[in-house]
Amino acid sequence: MYAELPTDPRPRGLAGTDEAGVGVQLGQRTAIYVYEAPVRLWHWVNALLIVVLIATGFFIGRPLPSMPGEASDAFLMGYIRFAHFAAGQALVVAYLARIFWAFVGNKHSRQIFYIPFWNARWWKEVVWEAKWYLFLVPEPKKYEGHNPLAHLAMFTMFNLTLVFLILTGCALYAEGQGQGSWWFAAFGWVIDLLGPNTLWVHTLHRAAMWVMLVFAIIHIYAAIREDIMSRQSMISTMLSGERMFKDDGQ
Amino acid sequence: MARLETFYDVIRRQGISRRNFMKFCSLTAASLGLGPAFVPKIAHAMETKPRIPVLWLHGLECTCCSESFIRSAHPLVKDVVLSMISLDYDDTLMASAGHQAEAILEEIRHEYKGRYIAAIEGNPPLADDGMYCIIGGRPFVEQLREVCDDSMAVISWGSCASWGCVQAAKPNPTQATPVDKVIKNKPIIKVPGCPPIAEVMTGVITYMLTFDRIPELDRQGRPTMFYGQRIHDKCYRRPHFDAGQFVEAWDDDQARKGYCLYKMGCKGPTTYNACSTVRWNDGLSFPIQSGHGCIGCSEDGFWDKGPFYSRLTDIPQFGAEANADSIGGAVAGVVTAAVAAHAGVSAVHRARTKAGMTTPPQPPTP
Ligand code: HEM
Ligand code: HEM
Ligand code: SF4
Numbered sequence: 001m002y003a004e005l006p007t008d009p010r011p012r013g014l015a016g017t018d019e020a021g022v023g024v025q026l027g028q029r030t031a032i033y034v035y036e037a038p039v040r041l042w043h044w045v046n047a048l049l050i051v052v053l054i055a056t057g058f059f060i061g062r063p064l065p066s067m068p069g070e071a072s073d074a075f076l077m078g079y080i081r082f083a084h085f086a087a088g089q090a091l092v093v094a095y096l097a098r099i100f101w102a103f104v105g106n107k108h109s110r111q112i113f114y115i116p117f118w119n120a121r122w123w124k125e126v127v128w129e130a131k132w133y134l135f136l137v138p139e140p141k142k143y144e145g146h147n148p149l150a151h152l153a154m155f156t157m158f159n160l161t162l163v164f165l166i167l168t169g170c171a172l173y174a175e176g177q178g179q180g181s182w183w184f185a186a187f188g189w190v191i192d193l194l195g196p197n198t199l200w201v202h203t204l205h206r207a208a209m210w211v212m213l214v215f216a217i218i219h220i221y222a223a224i225r226e227d228i229m230s231r232q233s234m235i236s237t238m239l240s241g242e243r244m245f246k247d248d249g250q
Numbered sequence: 251m252a253r254l255e256t257f258y259d260v261i262r263r264q265g266i267s268r269r270n271f272m273k274f275c276s277l278t279a280a281s282l283g284l285g286p287a288f289v290p291k292i293a294h295a296m297e298t299k300p301r302i303p304v305l306w307l308h309g310l311e312c313t314c315c316s317e318s319f320i321r322s323a324h325p326l327v328k329d330v331v332l333s334m335i336s337l338d339y340d341d342t343l344m345a346s347a348g349h350q351a352e353a354i355l356e357e358i359r360h361e362y363k364g365r366y367i368a369a370i371e372g373n374p375p376l377a378d379d380g381m382y383c384i385i386g387g388r389p390f391v392e393q394l395r396e397v398c399d400d401s402m403a404v405i406s407w408g409s410c411a412s413w414g415c416v417q418a419a420k421p422n423p424t425q426a427t428p429v430d431k432v433i434k435n436k437p438i439i440k441v442p443g444c445p446p447i448a449e450v451m452t453g454v455i456t457y458m459l460t461f462d463r464i465p466e467l468d469r470q471g472r473p474t475m476f477y478g479q480r481i482h483d484k485c486y487r488r489p490h491f492d493a494g495q496f497v498e499a500w501d502d503d504q505a506r507k508g509y510c511l512y513k514m515g516c517k518g519p520t521t522y523n524a525c526s527t528v529r530w531n532d533g534l535s536f537p538i539q540s541g542h543g544c545i546g547c548s549e550d551g552f553w554d555k556g557p558f559y560s561r562l563t564d565i566p567q568f569g570a571e572a573n574a575d576s577i578g579g580a581v582a583g584v585v586t587a588a589v590a591a592h593a594g595v596s597a598v599h600r601a602r603t604k605a606g607m608t609t610p611p612q613p614p615t616p
Contacts, residue, residue: 061562062575063513066504067494076494133592135599175520179468179478188469196470197549199520203563203574210578214585221589225596 032144034108035241042098043238049091050212053165056084057209061202088169095162108145112154122148133222142231144243150222157215161208168205172198257296257459266329271296278460281453281528283475295460302459303358303366305397306340309390310383310417310426311372315408316342318445321531322452331452338366341385352386355393359400367458368401370394370411374432375424382424391432398433403464405439405454406430412442412471413550420554420566430471439464440471442523444547449528450476470550472522481518481544484526487511505541515559516543523548 035043059080067074102110116122125141129149132140140147146154171190174183175198194201227234233244261271275292279285308316320332320343332343339355341347346354358366372390375382380389398404406429409415417426430438441454454473457465465473482488490496491510498504498513510516518526521544525536537544543559546552555563562573 063494063496066496066498066509071489071493071495074493074495078492078494080494135595175480178483179474192469195550197520197546197551197555199517199546199549199555199563200551202520203565206562206574207565207578210574210582213578214582217582217585217589221593225593229596229600 031242031244033241034106034144034237034243036101036105036109037241038097038101039105039109040238040241042094042101045094046091046098047216049087049094050216052087053084053091054209054213054216056080056087057206060084061206085173088166088173092166092170095166111145111151112159115152115155126152140230142245147226147230150219153215153218157211158219161211161215165205165208165212168194168201168208171201172205175201255301256299257301258298260301261296264329278453278456281449282457282465292456292460295462299460299462302462303338303362304369304455304459305338305355305358305366305401306343306369306371307390307394307397308341308385309370309372309374309394309410310424311408311410311415313342313371314445315371315410315451316340318448319451320448322448331455355397359397363400364402366401367403367405367455368398368436369405369407369455370398370429371407372410373414373418373426373428375417375426376432377423377425394429394432398429398436401436403437403439403458404429404433405441405458406471407441407451408446409442409444409547409552412440415444416553418553437464438471439467439473442472442477442548442550446548447476447524447528447530450524468522476524476528477522477548479522479524479527481521481523481526481538485510485518485538486526487538508541511538511541511543513561514543515557515561517546517549517552517558518544521546521549521552 060077063077063080067076099113102113126148128137129140129147131137133149145151167187167190170183170187171194174181174187175191177183179188191198191201194204223234223238226232227236231246233242233246237243258271262268266274272289272293275296276286276289278292279288282288306316322331338344338358339351341351344351344354372383374380374389374391374394376391380391383390385393406412410417410426411429414422414426414428417424418428430440439454439458441451443450453476454465457473457475465475468474468477482491485491487508487510490508491512495507495509496504496513497509497511500514512519516538518538525544526538529536529539545558546555549555554566557564560573562575564570565572565574565577568577
């Protein structure tokens, strides 16, 4: 059945991506340095923190079975919450550092922070990539940075969700710190905006956790799958920073 | 009605001794969190200042605020504050009724224009021109507007006046509306709770009467002295929360041991009120102490943020009894299944491609 499909009309060889993430032709090169060290470091630190935050956050809303013994002998909920708050604050610092790097790093470091919304060609390539995942086209295009579909997911499901989690998380933290705290002065507006009953802020923070979890499932699967099936390297790219193109020089 | 009476005159005329008056002043100072140095200041203010009238209106409500108020723990406080207030207008407490009562309202409104406090219990229903709450033959919202317009400040008693409360629960057929959504031109002090704690009510009103100004308010318009902390912050079961010791079912062993009620849906962690410090009925108890979680009755929208007996709240947009975990868990489950299926199809696809069943792309033989 695949024989009936039209052959990819584009010339073979290396494709790059322009500033908007749209595929462009490049010269013959086998490896391109895509993710600089700070981006890679951030990726793994951030991934670890998010795993910790999801695990601890889940048990904040649905605590583990009761601890035996005297209250003074245990501090389970206290430690879980402490781990969540510590990881949450580390995540904020890491994210701010990542934003800083978007200003000074290479063009790929900026990719997850915006989408070329008005670029029709980019949207076409999103569709192309979606078709690739639906087995409707025989092969994906090549990209130096994130492919357009991944780019879209990185921006919406990851980036926007993370900003939301950070804002609501800091607002909840501010609530715990008390109304006189600088946290409250800085993030109280989130409660005014979403609340004013902070129970609802808890619910939204928790719902956003699920969005992030779904992103992580899809993302990890797609990264492994792309590594095996697409025309470029994936996981090693997030380790070494270099993108290898497998069908180079055909 | 005497015109330039001071509070002290009124109090003495009610038969309260000077000794009791001084006791009242120190009690008030304590409940407001003020030091002993403030006792003479309060006493002085009450002896010299002309009495400020209070008009207490009742809209759509259940009168639990008044019930709470007249049960103020210290009889002295109750007597003093009541004698300051019931002199004017409070249709459930005053002696006069009917036209006579309405006449008092008019009189105070004109003679003390801009110098009295409007205390509002309940809220106005706005649907159908306000006909769901008629006072003296007219919609309550009209009385509310008139009285508030000529007042110097407005107190919103209880969750009804502050947030809307149960009569504003979805779908809110009478369009019950909190006072601050109707009255825009006056300072409004919200004293939420269903009902608010008696000592909190008397504390707020005494503060305003003696100091001639409104207490410090938080971002939502509640006096910080009573609503600055959550129930959870001062709950005596908090050590069990931090330890991870919870009541798992009503009447289980943990319930008998007095463990934390978080898993039973206690809303203490999101409720700003003084119950866990001031408590109720002369400091006797409060809901958590009696073994039932806090339902968050002083918080906005508590009536629609159920269930009361579950930590995770419903997300009404997704139908009945759907919470973040049931929705998120279902989505995550579907996505995981889809990922597994996709992985399977991908493997088959790849095996076929490897076997050379396709023309494009020609994979280089490794
Ligand atoms: C990926 C990021 C995050 C995830 C997935 C996450 C997840 C969660 C979850 C599921 C809960 C439980 C909600 C509930 O049922 O009440 C929670 C609570 C909370 N989170 Fe996060 N969170 C994240 C980031 C943050 C950040 C950045 C902060 C800020 C420091 C933060 C602070 C809090 C606080 C203060 C609570 C409430 C704890 C309590 O009520 O005891 N979170 N989080
Ligand atoms: C075993 C776990 C993981 C693996 C193997 C992995 C792998 C990768 C790979 C290969 C990329 C580059 C994708 C590309 O080149 O288009 C990437 C990017 C990214 N991953 Fe992961 N990832 C993992 C976990 C996570 C987790 C848990 C998160 C957060 C929820 C996450 C968030 C991101 C983000 C935001 C990027 C974009 C980085 C940037 O452009 O700055 N990853 N990941
Ligand atoms: S009983 Fe309620 S208010 Fe008290 S510690 Fe537990 S959750 Fe907090």
